[in-house]
Amino acid sequence: METLFQNGSKFNLILGSDILSPYFYLILIASIYLSFRLGFPQIRFLFLALKILTGNMDFKGSKGQLVHSQAFFAGIGSSLLLGSVIGTALAIAYGGIGVLFWIWVMSLFVMPIRFVSSTLAVKFRNQLPSGRYLSGPMYFIEKALRAKWLAVAFSLASLVTVLLFGGIFPFVGLTYITKEGLNLSGLSGPISISVILLFIVIGGVRRVGRAASILAPIGIILFIFGYVSLFSGGMISFFGFLSDVTKEAFSIKALQGGGAFGILRALSASLSTFFLSTETAVGKSSGIAGVVRTDYAAKQGLVSMLASFFEGFVMATLVGFVLYSYGAVNLETILAFPNRILEQKESLPAILFFVSFLCFGILSLAGWFYSGEQNAFYVFGEKFANFFRMLFIGSTLGFAYLYTKYGIDVLSIVMHWGYIAAVITSIPLLVSLMLLGKSANFELKKYLSESGARYEIFKDIYLLFLTLLPKNLISKLFGYFSMFQMPRFMMIPILKAFAKAYKINLSEAELEIKEYASLNQFFTRALRAEARIIDSAANAVVSPTDSKITSFGNINQSTIIQAKGIDYSVKELLGSEKYYPYFTNGKYITFYLSPQDYHRIHSPFAGQILGYYYEPGKLFPVNDLAVLNIRGLFPKNERLITFLQTEYGKIAVIKVGASNVGKIRVTYDNKIVTNNWIRFAKEHHYKDVSIMIDKGSELGRFEMGSTVILVFENDTIDLTNIALGDKIQYGTTVGNFRSKTTKLPVKA
Numbered sequence: 001m002e003t004l005f006q007n008g009s010k011f012n013l014i015l016g017s018d019i020l021s022p023y024f025y026l027i028l029i030a031s032i033y034l035s036f037r038l039g040f041p042q043i044r045f046l047f048l049a050l051k052i053l054t055g056n057m058d059f060k061g062s063k064g065q066l067v068h069s070q071a072f073f074a075g076i077g078s079s080l081l082l083g084s085v086i087g088t089a090l091a092i093a094y095g096g097i098g099v100l101f102w103i104w105v106m107s108l109f110v111m112p113i114r115f116v117s118s119t120l121a122v123k124f125r126n127q128l129p130s131g132r133y134l135s136g137p138m139y140f141i142e143k144a145l146r147a148k149w150l151a152v153a154f155s156l157a158s159l160v161t162v163l164l165f166g167g168i169f170p171f172v173g174l175t176y177i178t179k180e181g182l183n184l185s186g187l188s189g190p191i192s193i194s195v196i197l198l199f200i201v202i203g204g205v206r207r208v209g210r211a212a213s214i215l216a217p218i219g220i221i222l223f224i225f226g227y228v229s230l231f232s233g234g235m236i237s238f239f240g241f242l243s244d245v246t247k248e249a250f251s252i253k254a255l256q257g258g259g260a261f262g263i264l265r266a267l268s269a270s271l272s273t274f275f276l277s278t279e280t281a282v283g284k285s286s287g288i289a290g291v292v293r294t295d296y297a298a299k300q301g302l303v304s305m306l307a308s309f310f311e312g313f314v315m316a317t318l319v320g321f322v323l324y325s326y327g328a329v330n331l332e333t334i335l336a337f338p339n340r341i342l343e344q345k346e347s348l349p350a351i352l353f354f355v356s357f358l359c360f361g362i363l364s365l366a367g368w369f370y371s372g373e374q375n376a377f378y379v380f381g382e383k384f385a386n387f388f389r390m391l392f393i394g395s396t397l398g399f400a401y402l403y404t405k406y407g408i409d410v411l412s413i414v415m416h417w418g419y420i421a422a423v424i425t426s427i428p429l430l431v432s433l434m435l436l437g438k439s440a441n442f443e444l445k446k447y448l449s450e451s452g453a454r455y456e457i458f459k460d461i462y463l464l465f466l467t468l469l470p471k472n473l474i475s476k477l478f479g480y481f482s483m484f485q486m487p488r489f490m491m492i493p494i495l496k497a498f499a500k501a502y503k504i505n506l507s508e509a510e511l512e513i514k515e516y517a518s519l520n521q522f523f524t525r526a527l528r529a530e531a532r533i534i535d536s537a538a539n540a541v542v543s544p545t546d547s548k549i550t551s552f553g554n555i556n557q558s559t560i561i562q563a564k565g566i567d568y569s570v571k572e573l574l575g576s577e578k579y580y581p582y583f584t585n586g587k588y589i590t591f592y593l594s595p596q597d598y599h600r601i602h603s604p605f606a607g608q609i610l611g612y613y614y615e616p617g618k619l620f621p622v623n624d625l626a627v628l629n630i631r632g633l634f635p636k637n638e639r640l641i642t643f644l645q646t647e648y649g650k651i652a653v654i655k656v657g658a659s660n661v662g663k664i665r666v667t668y669d670n671k672i673v674t675n676n677w678i679r680f681a682k683e684h685h686y687k688d689v690s691i692m693i694d695k696g697s698e699l700g701r702f703e704m705g706s707t708v709i710l711v712f713e714n715d716t717i718d719l720t721n722i723a724l725g726d727k728i729q730y731g732t733t734v735g736n737f738r739s740k741t742t743k744l745p746v747k748a
Contacts, residue, residue: 087277107312135290
């Protein structure tokens, strides 16, 4: 078997381990230093970075040309797929399958390198009078380090890297795919790629960003489909694979060369190959990150950090899993593995698999093209930038022609010199990043302190905590606790402390505080007879609770819009197949009851109770933080819906359970019990009895805080005298019915 360290080895000729060791040691030192210098942002802010990437924290008023996701995919178009596949395969060929474990470890430490690089690119970017942004490592090297000579040297080296490593090498690789995988003869494949590339880059960085937002999702979907279709049949157990990777990672036999120096040599060559292939610390992605639309440089830094996460933890794992499952774990088997796919190249999954590589390959070329333009402009000005554009297209097409004529040896030569250029380019950049770690840390602290990001972090942790907690069990236990009757000398101080903490108005309560035997009795207390006035106007609809109005308005078809981006279905909320169609295009009001509020629920209008629907569900809290961030929270939570027929139309009174709501009880049917150990959805109609209720009469009660939603039939009511955030007492008018439509009682 040919090993990687034999003289004349194909692999040694392609890369040469001597060029990889300096890169490995430098990136290792930089990774560890920046991780500790910045306080491990890759762990503390991983979820925040994902949230920024999704666009949830994007603001259109910010300065820049691309949104975060566009810059992310344009910047890592090649590394996410092409680089990860090639890098993982070559790394395993160097060090065996156990090297995958060290890729995971190293990827975690490498993430701050991308954070610092992108943060500084945004902070030190230039904007021309035309509105165009100039960015990249050369600008922060010049401005922050005051080393113009080093910035120029970096740009010159970067131009060579762009042409060889970012242009010719991936272009020849795509030519291989079009020729061998898609059966395109001659230069038809390369010319087609060039035309598409020119169309993208001529439109400037904005078109590159738009192309990224289209090609990246398509490429990901096609890759996943092709991956599953082509390989799933031959996969071993995934957990068995993880176990083998971990065992091999600590096996000296898995690392070729022998002895401590041999182990270190194999690890340095393996890991360097992977991280060079994924373009870590080469400077391309930071140049594109510098034009992102943001008011805080650290925002894009956090997003860019995710590239190493996806490359190392997701893509490397997927590639390693396939290779190991099919026995491709050494030089010969890995070099032969593409033939397995080419044997199926006529199949649809294989074609889609190849097209996914083309999508990311074109995206990669566009990103490198833009990076080269930036470097050419920095060193020589606009005229040379135009020359560089022609040089980029001409050289890529020229080497594609040489590949079609002379074969795979051309790819090997380009790969060899491309990796050498990438190593040379990375050295001044890594040194600069370590020197400027303090500046990036300042930008991170500025973002966290000024933007409300700390609140976002707290919110995400809170929501994750809510999701994992056994909410129903906790609520049931709290319900038992609230009903527990303690001796007076213990209960009275507890009730007084509760009342003081929530600023409860004790003067309105029906009884003195010392007369309540449990927390539940106090919480569900009645009011004095004169404490509330019910609006007696014939068509006035009144608030059913003491509460805060958190949302109201029109129902759009069958959808309730709770807030911007937060909506839910009336059908899901009401459950009842019989009654929900009446409320299409109706109106609604949402009332939130805090622990401070009086917790009995009253009828908003006089009418006949037609029936109810009970839906067992979760018991998420219903505060603003949860409602606005857990999509469709109200339909997820436990609900008891009372359907009320008035002379003016139907009303659905929806009582939503929440955390620590022990029970929801109603006055009209003592058989209804919520939050039991065994619960089933139930719909009931009162056919043989007419249950009438007056306006303002008690309808039910919460045994802890929650939400009531009133839903009105279409074209029956005008909402009046209410505003978001209003604190309102039960009996206060919230709307007026228009005209009578029926007489009571009616048949259910």
